[in-house]
Amino acid sequence: DSGVTQTPKHLITATGQRVTLRCSPRSGDLSVYWYQQSLDQGLQFLIQYYNGEERAKGNILERFSAQQFPDLHSELNLSSLELGDSALYFCASSVLGVPTETQYFGPGTRLLVL
Amino acid sequence: DAKTTQPPSMDCAEGRAANLPCNHSTISGNEYVYWYRQIHSQGPQYIIHGLKNNETNEMASLIITEDRKSSTLILPHATLRDTAVYYCIVRVASNFGNEKLTFGTGTRLTIIP
Numbered sequence: 001d002s003g004v005t006q007t008p009k010h011l012i013t014a015t016g017q018r019v020t021l022r023c024s025p026r027s028g029d030l031s032v033y034w035y036q037q038s039l040d041q042g043l044q045f046l047i048q049y050y051n052g053e054e055r056a057k058g059n060i061l062e063r064f065s066a067q068q069f070p071d072l073h074s075e076l077n078l079s080s081l082e083l084g085d086s087a088l089y090f091c092a093s094s095v096l097g098v099p100t101e102t103q104y105f106g107p108g109t110r111l112l113v114l
Numbered sequence: 115d116a117k118t119t120q121p122p123s124m125d126c127a128e129g130r131a132a133n134l135p136c137n138h139s140t141i142s143g144n145e146y147v148y149w150y151r152q153i154h155s156q157g158p159q160y161i162i163h164g165l166k167n168n169e170t171n172e173m174a175s176l177i178i179t180e181d182r183k184s185s186t187l188i189l190p191h192a193t194l195r196d197t198a199v200y201y202c203i204v205r206v207a208s209n210f211g212n213e214k215l216t217f218g219t220g221t222r223l224t225i226i227p
Contacts, residue, residue, distance in 0.1 A: 002157065033214065043158070043201075045214035058214055090157050094213075100146060100205070103215060105157030 004106035018079040025093030032074040038087035132189040136202030139183040153198040
């Protein structure tokens with residue numbers, strides 16, 4: 001158990017809908033990362049937050065957005081969902097968000113768009 | 115970040131040492147070598163990392179060649195629970211704002227009973 005929690009574990013929805021994925025980082029970690037794992041693209045970095053502020057952005061679609069709240073939990077919002085958005089979404093956290101730190105991953109949310 | 119090359123798959127007998135190679139011939143002086151693994155569809159799990167010296171922890175050993183162009187992850191006594199995809203990742207140490215992990219395709223390690 002990494003100490004990172006993600007909810008829900010599974011999510012089934014329809015095209016065009018909007019969903020919110022939630023992540024609680026390990027106690028004391030200030031930085032949160034979101035990754036997407038699909039069959040054809042592998043594990044890809046989406047976005048990073050540090051203490052409530054966006055720190056780095058990867059190949060995150062404009063239909064996707066995220067935020068980190070004052071209690072440090074983070075939410076990833078996916079809107080106008082398409083079939084290709086079906087994937088595993090992982091959240092990771094680290095203490096300060098610097099490159100040499102270990103990132104600890106949550107169990108993921110499996111999203112299925114029908 | 116430097117690109118890494120790993121064999122797509124490997125088998126290892128249970129109880130034997132599993133040696134997973136990684137080539138990172140374009141690695142820079144300030145880049146670390148990290149290893150993560152992913153068991154089935156669980157979240158990736160940190161294993162070990164190093165800069166130039168060999169490293170050992172309770173999970174594994176990391177051997178980095180003197181020229182730093184390749185490394186080997188060693189699981190000393192592989193068990194069935196070590197069956198997973200192993201990712202070798204090279205990360206810049208000083209480039210703030212670039213803390214992401216860039217995963218390649220990894221090596222699928224299967225431990226044979």
